[in-house]
Amino acid sequence: MLWLVLSILVLGALTSPHYLSALNIQNLLRNAALVGMLATGMTIVLVTGRIDLSVAANMVFSVIIAVVVTSWIGRELGLRWIVKGNTFAGSPLIFVVISLLTGTAIGALNGIGVAYFKVASFIMTLVSLTALRGLSYLATNGAPFYLKGAFFNWLSDQLWLGVPVSFTLLVVLVLFADAFLSRTVAGNRLFAIGGNETATLYSGIKTNRYIVASFALSGLFAAVAGLVFTARLKSVEAALAQGYELTAIAIAVLGGVALAGGTGSLWRVLTAAIGFSAGLNLLAIWGVPTWYQNLAIGAVLVLAVSLTRLNHKN
């Protein structure tokens, strides 16, 4: 994967004077931050042998609920946290906390449905996806909320040593998530569940609570992705980010995560997110129409999955 990223960067540098410009690399990393966060959450679920199709809907819904609840709190406190009718200008701290709690709670609900009510994860999260989209429309009446304030500007535009804050945040989160997955008992148990759930259960591990935790973490990452995503657009509305769950799955697969569960590395997924964004960015720099871009993504995915399977065989 690292070779693929380096190849894209070299190809970009050779074919366009703009590809390695600071501005373009920053754009590329901002995009990688968004899809990387979704893919990281997705990976945590995938290693248990499940799937979470609700990540993109959750990403938007958690921000919408944060706006709605924070503005209600503002009203109760006699503060105008919604101005001009639909512009959020409230407390960013409360906003962030509510958003993260909402995302995590939605994830946990998915997990409870999957683990305790034995609903197939595909069905459970597909239902969630549809329900969250509907609820988002109900909560907004189809209209946008504008997000104004220093916090959103900082999250969207701020650079640390030339690197966008959002990407730095992704790296920090991956660092923690990878430490959790690979260096804690709980994390290892998620892999065990994905590898052989029956054996894990018979060894006395209460698998249900770990499955719920994995979905909750996926929801948490979706909420963080939502903050990054909407800060960049300075707004949120129900119709945003349709189909992004498929991008998250694609990047996880590209990063070598097995859909059957049991294997996966978050660092590889992070590299895949960078590679995916770098590749798309290169096609955009070349002026390739979006249909061909989609075709290229499909071809690269098939190739990546095939190579992964060959590696496993060997």
Next chain:
Amino acid sequence: MLKFTRRAAIGGVMSVAVFAATQGCLTAQAHAEGVHDVLNGLIASYSEHAKEGMSNKSVSELFEKDGFRDYLDAYPVGGLADGFVWKPGMGATFTGPYSKLEIKAPFTDYIPLPEGPVLDPKKTYKIGFVFHGFNHPWLISLADTAAWEAARHPNVEIEVIDAEFDDNKMGQVIDTWVAKKYDGIVLWPSREAPMGPPVDRAIDAGIPVVSVDRRTSSEKISSEVLGNFYANGLQEGLYLKEVLKAGNIVLNRKDLGSTADSIRTGAFLEVIGNVDGFSIQGNYHTNSQRTLAFQSTADALQAFNDISVSFNTGGEEAMGALDAIREAKRLNSAPDGKKIIILANDDAKEVLKEIADGNIDMVSPYTPLIGDIGIRAVIKHIGAKEGLNEAPPKLIMTPNLPMITKTKMVIEGVETMTPDEWPYAYGPAVN
């Protein structure tokens, strides 16, 4: 509190003009020449009446619930740039670069640019045109006109990208063009709110940006080429009021919160808000999709046996509604055996055929053939930046167009046109 605004002033002046017109002081030729102003006058007049109150409870409840007043008050209504007067028959004819269809674009003489090199002939100017929907006839026609205009100027290179209805992707495309140091950007945003920040970033980088048809939330944007949504909804109401005094209406609307829905539906409700006989029987959001409009109309036909009117915010919706009505064999099932009146927007060729056949009753043209204006505007902005010419206005209103009906009518001073008089219809030909 009394407020004197430009819009109120225009409205007042136009209302006088309309009054004069209805008194027979203006000839039919004058209507044709001044249709833009006549319709603006009617917009001002009906808007004022609606603000004073709506006597129709069913209409006023929906108007209040969906907050149409906020949208309508924010939507600009005004004169054309440089005193341009549009007349039927104006415009160039060409083959669409993408659709390969014969196109007659109505506004190629608006903010004109002569064919040949533009600005500094030694320079090549790179312009990005980003929109959504190479799979939609209206949007392909929009791209056709943009590409046609660029092709008229040998030192203009255009890159056309379809962002596939993904606002974030459109933002990324704009960011990429900023990184590539393009000279100008033209966009068709699906939604206003998310496209403000990328436009602002481009403007901050010194790149002129022009939006066509729909607006963005950017206050810095160089120009907005605005469609005539207000006149669309207004004329649907005017026609209905002219041919019917009472009846149940089923609405097929676009996405809640979209400019097209809020302005067209809002303007329609403003016109019928003081006609007590009308009642909103069904209210659906069919999001520009024919299949959804078919389904909602079929459901309404199942639920109600006394529908008089099918109001549609777009041509796709109107075709879906008509298909459902025809399939149910209910075209003439309005009370007293009358035909269900079908109101439409968007002058696609298939809609015009249905008007000629007497199935759809009227259409307010909403031409997609305005991409060329966006390209010319952005070129002029680039020229202004280089000190070569004056910048075009920030708000570039497109001319209000008269409604199309099967037979000629004069409705409140507006002379309608018939399908065979309308050369600007877009989309594939229909036999």
